[in-house]
Amino acid sequence: MTITQAPDMNQVMETLARSRPVFHSESDFKHALSWQVQSEHPAMRVRQEVGNLIEGLDRRYVDIWFPDSGTAVELKYRTTPAAIQLDDEYFDLKGQGATLIGRYDFWHDVARLEGSVMSGRAQQAYAIFLTNDHLYWDPGRPNTYDSEFRIHEGREVTATLAWAPKTGSGTKKDREAPLTLRGAYRTHWVEYSKPQGRGNTRFRYLLLHVSNQMADRGSEKERVGGM
Secondary structure (H helix, E strand, O other), rough: OOOOOOOOOOHHHHHHEEEOOOOOOOHHHHHHHHHHHHHHOOOOOEEEEEEOOOOOOOOOOEEEEOOOOOEEEEEEEOOOOEEEEEEEEEEEEHHHHOOOOOOOHHHHHHHHHHHHHHHOEEEOEEEEEEEEHHHHHHOOOHHHHHHHOOOOOOEEEEEEEEEOOOOOOOOOOOOOOEEEEEEEOOOOOOEEEEOEEEEOOOEEEEEEEEEEOOOOOOEHHHHHHOO
């Protein structure tokens, strides 16, 4: 039997948090999420690192692809220092810093996914950002170099995003180009987990839905809540 309906990604994240409240790396997160979907829907085809879905951009593959429903998923997992013990498994999370770059890369994912949907190569897509770094969901100081790329709680984002005029070349190296978004988004952070440990152990995620109805945009959590 062919499954044409995409999994509910918020439900997947909620379920995944119970068995995997923390991950060693972004690759670990990607594998675990793929496995969760496959476990819940054995007949659904789940693929990773699929190419030829993004047209005209250098990075031409997506993290997870559900071919039956034409759904693409891009993931980000950014951490600050934390030491967490779960049963016999130890998680030593490093501080990745560079939140300016993390924000830019997330919106770059969204722009790429929009291109995939608009070209017809995907029917819809999701961008998911999971982190224990509060600097992503907190507003922070205004008028910074990366103000237009901010993803803090409740921000409404649309149009073209660019670095502030005096941003240094080192800060934006390999990421100089402005990002143009076709859709409009409102950021909403969802609690993921808070395992016991040392350091920052509160994890939250941001999930944006890119649909083929370009006027129907925003966080998937709010869209589902409004149905």
